Amino acid sequence: MTVGTGYGGFAVTVNSRIAALVVLVVLCLAALPGHAQSGPVKIAVLGDSLAAGYGVKPDQAFPAQLQAALQRQARNVTLLNHGVSGDTTAGGVERLDWMLADxxxxxxxxxxxxxxxxxxxxAGAERNLDTIITRLKAAGVTVWLAGMLAPRNYGPEYAAxxxxLYKRLADKHNVPLYPFFLDGVAQEPALNQPDGIHxxxxxxxxxxxxxxxxxxxxxxDYAASVRRPARP
Incomplete structure (x- = not known):
């Protein structure tokens, strides 16, 4: 065996071991959540007719339109419409397991x-929403809260x-609050259906x-704080 052949064989052995090590490192990094390819962020809207899209086509409902707006910004998201017309906060509590299955x-x-x-x-609505937020957070779900305002003809005491209750719950659970879901739309005839509500x-x-x-x-904020594994 010549010197050249010997060094050549040594180089092949070293290079093979380096290549194997590189493959092992790449595989280990791929297994870490921070390096995995993430799927779309799944956002569920747990709501009533305002989410369900009462009186409009499915693709005109709030979740569908929000998804379209986010995708125009190249956001990798999927919106899940868990709105039920006529639903109350008590109904939301009852539907939690069904929604969490998604x-x-x-x-x-x-x-x-x-x-x-x-x-x-x-006070009853506040207790129900408190239960919803508590259970969602216990399930490891990030919660955002959309507020609502009471009809003003019920009087200032009821309205207050x-x-x-929404601000109290947002502070208690440290969740983001959008103060009034119908901001800019409520009591605007041109923006509402004939019922004046939807x-x-x-x-x-x-x-x-x-x-x-x-x-x-x-x-x-969610993307910066959560390291998610790739979805299958």
Missing amino acids: KPDIVLVELGANDALRASDP QFDG PNPKGVDVVVDRILPFITKNLD
Whole structure:
């Protein structure tokens, strides 16, 4: 065996071992959550008719329009519409397991409008929303809260009790709060259906436009704080 052949064989052996080591390191890094290829962030909207899209086509409903707006920003998200027309905060509690079966990463809680329309006790709505947030956080889900305002014809005392419950819950659980889901749309005839309660397609567009900065900011915060493994 010549010297040249001997060194050549040595180089082949060293290079093979280096290559194997590189492959091992790459495989180990790929197994770490921070280096895995992430799937879309799944955002569920747990809500009532305002989420369900009462009176509008499915692709005109709030979750569909919010997903479209986020995808125009190249956000990798999937919106899950868990809105049920007529639902109350108590109904939201009852539907939690059903919603969690979809394994959302984030839940936007949009409930309380029907409690207010029925002049239900604000303390009961607060307890229900407290239960919802507590259970979602215990399941490892990030929670965002959308607030609602009581009808003003119920009087200032009722309005103060109801309106304030969202801020109290947001502070208690340290969750982001969007103060009023129908901001810019409520009591605007051109943006609502004939019932004066549910947004028409133009109204939905305004709701999405108003809430979008809140959503994108909290999506950025979520991405910065959570290391998620790749979805299958």
